[in-house]
Amino acid sequence: xxxVNLLGLETDEDLAQRAKEGGRxxxxxxxxxxxxxxxxxxxxxxxxxxxxxxxxxxAFLRAFSRLHQYDGAHRFSAxxxxxxxxxxxxxxxRGNRVITAELKPDDWPSNEPIPLEAxxxxxxxxxxxxxxxxxxxxxxxxxxxHFQENLNxxxxxxxxxxxxxxxxxxISRAVAKLRQWMGEDE
Amino acid sequence: xxxxDDLTMYMYGLLDPAAEEAMKAHVAECRDCNRLGRRIAAEHxxxxxxxxxxxxxxxxxxxxxxxRRRKS
Numbered sequence: 001x002x003x004v005n006l007l008g009l010e011t012d013e014d015l016a017q018r019a020k021e022g023g024r025x026x027x028x029x030x031x032x033x034x035x036x037x038x039x040x041x042x043x044x045x046x047x048x049x050x051x052x053x054x055x056x057x058x059a060f061l062r063a064f065s066r067l068h069q070y071d072g073a074h075r076f077s078a079x080x081x082x083x084x085x086x087x088x089x090x091x092x093x094r095g096n097r098v099i100t101a102e103l104k105p106d107d108w109p110s111n112e113p114i115p116l117e118a119x120x121x122x123x124x125x126x127x128x129x130x131x132x133x134x135x136x137x138x139x140x141x142x143x144x145x146h147f148q149e150n151l152n153x154x155x156x157x158x159x160x161x162x163x164x165x166x167x168x169x170x171i172s173r174a175v176a177k178l179r180q181w182m183g184e185d186e
Numbered sequence: 187x188x189x190x191d192d193l194t195m196y197m198y199g200l201l202d203p204a205a206e207e208a209m210k211a212h213v214a215e216c217r218d219c220n221r222l223g224r225r226i227a228a229e230h231x232x233x234x235x236x237x238x239x240x241x242x243x244x245x246x247x248x249x250x251x252x253x254r255r256r257k258s
Contacts, residue, residue: 032244035242035245036242040239043240056245127236146198147234147236148239152199153200172195
């Protein structure tokens with residue numbers, strides 16, 4: 001029987017099963033659901049939108065060409081993040097792909113006034129993001145998988161290819177570092 | 187009072203079920219841990235807001251791929 005969630009939608013895992021059986025619509029739905037998260041993580045690790053788009057595309061291509069390897073032991077999203085993390089580590093970080101810093105007009109501060117509360121919130125968010133960028137790669141990825149993607153400890157461990165305890169330790173140390181750096185800002 | 191690290195792992199939902207139950211019972215009784223837990227929750231909300239997903243446009247390859255497969 002096909003599982004459905006509370007909204008009556010198929011789960012990602014059900015869609016993956018259908019895609020495995022050749023379901024093209026299932027493949028398309030998986031991209032629609034997961035692309036924003038996959039792209040966001042790639043962009044935050046690579047700091048380059050063009051390379052992030054390439055990495056996200058390749059992660060999906062690899063996932064769909066290796067669907068027979070997906071055994072359903074973890075959520076499908078954890079599996080595709082694992083593919084993305086390995087891809088970035090093996091290809092985008094080893095100099096096999098060109099990574100260029102990109103500065104667009106959008107990066108410059110706007111002259112448009114924004115409400116004070118929103119401005120303060122954005123400033124705090126920017127501080128958090130800049131400190132997250134200072135973290136070692138695996139700590140940063142673990143933290144992003146928790147906050148951005150709501151992956152649980154075991155899923156984060158699976159995506160990073162490390163033990164559950166190691167994943168928790170990385171998050172714990174990452175949060176301690178963020179607290180220290182945020183405190184130094186005050 | 188429990189350590190900041192233990193409370194953080196509890197508030198982040200990263201404890202094993204047994205440890206989580208024990209911590210839940212403790213926090214319900216301990217005023218200091220309860221107060222600290224609230225601060226951690228506020229901090230978690232800040233981090234979560236800062237690190238929320240972006241909303242990129244879907245790239246052309248998603249529809250190109252679908253179109254190509256439909257033709258084949």
